[in-house]
Amino acid sequence: MTDFEQRCQSVASHFAENKVDVLLVASPANVRYLSGFDGSNGLILLTPSETHFFTDPRYATAAARYVSGKVHVAKGPLVNAATIVIKRKKLKKIGFEAAHTSVQASQRLKDGLPLGASLVPVVGLVEERRMVKSAVEIEKIRGSVRLNSEAYQRVIRRVRPGVRELDIAAEIEYQMKMLGAEKPAFDTIVAAKDRSALPHAHPTGYRLVGNELLLIDMGASLEGYSSDMTRTVHLGPPPKRIKQIYAAVLEAQLAGIDAVRPGATAGSVDRATRRTLKKYGMEKAFVHSTGHGLGLEIHEPPRLGKNDKTILAPGMAITIEPGVYLEGQGGIRIEDTVLVTSTGCEILTPTPKEFLSI
């Protein structure tokens, strides 16, 4: 049995508890997980014994070559093609991904169903399977993380006053691709000075002048798998206050890593980083959650937020990324990708975390 067939079978083994006979898989990442298809328009109808894959004519040749499952090429909305199979096979309880199916698509589906068939919303079934990575997936994430850190090293040593945020971002993404990545896993963040206080800043034409913070948040996609890393450096020797904030964020990040172990909840990791920042009176300046799972998507379950009850398990790949953001002054974030192991966790990101002054 191939990896894809195994995954389909594992998902199908949960049909009974979800009260469905089949599942329509619409999320692109879930479709890729179950079939290998990496185009922009694919749909799967998963039965306990078969994987029906639907796409449009642009992908006919590619799908026939490498997609796992029975390929149907259709014109028009793919859900319409799926209802034809549903009718022919006389399927009744049709599960669909409620978080990834628009109201419009579900209405189309409903209109096309035969008498006696009904739609059943399903949430997170495939995503839950995806949380724990297989050995093959872990190798891909390792490769993606290594590549990402190598791209960072190549670029950071050439950063100096006079270059623009945009130049740095362009160079990072170029190096990723030259190292074999398909693309960045998300828009690279390069934010200098007070712009580092915007957690999701776009790079601008601002030219570095020296004596300022520089935050870089970057990730690569390699064979579909993501990496994610943030480093904050200082051009010139950092002032004392900035050093103190950096030390607090690093301490929080290490406390988060320390809290990662199988059996712990995702929420407990988030609380560990917050507790540390609270010691320094900085917890209010930490405006997002501590991290997130990553794999075929850059953000996938679990979410490492205060109240997340997901139990961490060996094979989960997650980020640990506390930050402190002071409007008008600047922000510092430190982020690694880590792997939950049977005894705790392994930090996959090899890039050093001492406060770098360049």
Place this chain on the structure above:
Amino acid sequence: MTDFEQRCQSVASHFAENKVDVLLVASPANVRYLSGFDGSNGLILLTPSETHFFTDPRYATAAARYVSGKVHVAKGPLVNAATIVIKRKKLKKIGFEAAHTSVQASQRLKDGLPLGASLVPVVGLVEERRMVKSAVEIEKIRGSVRLNSEAYQRVIRRVRPGVRELDIAAEIEYQMKMLGAEKPAFDTIVAAKDRSALPHAHPTGYRLVGNELLLIDMGASLEGYSSDMTRTVHLGPPPKRIKQIYAAVLEAQLAGIDAVRPGATAGSVDRATRRTLKKYGMEKAFVHSTGHGLGLEIHEPPRLGKNDKTILAPGMAITIEPGVYLEGQGGIRIEDTVLVTSTGCEILTPTPKEFLSI
């Protein structure tokens, strides 16, 4: 009144015919169109007189700086925050974007609505407003198209046997960014030899050897606005058969451009390109539609497909991109971005279309 306020007012002027009092705007491109917000998590509640914008704390500072409308920063699902405003203002008929709202989000909304309020699905209301571009938007598209062609010129002159598809794609995207683009508008396609027959091929590690087709489909995003261009070149002198196919595709592309005029339907442009390819017995090898609108999204209405009845109007920006794909042999596509004018159309793409042998 600002551009954003004008756009909101124009959308709101269609509330009555859609039988809604307000509209929840969930599509990221529609949110950007109405508010300027370009982050990943935003929602608008548009009333006839107000724009309520919702986002999470990561974007609080950025939104306060540049988003048009009243900014609400919320933790958790944004629809929950929107229902609070709906209750306070005693709103009744709540329109929502059925094509951009998941079944899960609409259920959350429903659960949060006060007694007497109801959800009304709305499709395409903002997208229809977006089809005809304003003078400011046209200038941005012009800039994006120019930048894209300049990046192509910089790279194509350095293409030779020995380079990989991946190198070419990485160099194209690097040049785009150095010229000021935020990012590619889509994953750049660089497909050599028989891989050019896959309309949506990903670049691979394949090294050019010479005497082969090379298809490049690329677009930039500049200030949010897309460009889109495809050129197919031949390494070394092309065989006669390839020259014939190229000539047929170019004739089809020119016929498509010729059919673009205000008052014509989008479908008639598609039929014009197909008719030309049919003369040469190649219409079955043209497996996608003739083109699409572009703007804040790389694919937006109108779709230039056989049966599309959209009436073309001055200010629409569309692509014309017929192609012929022969499995195992190769594919040729030629694509320009054009602007519908009051008398016909203007080809925005400045890059020559003679068959280039390099």
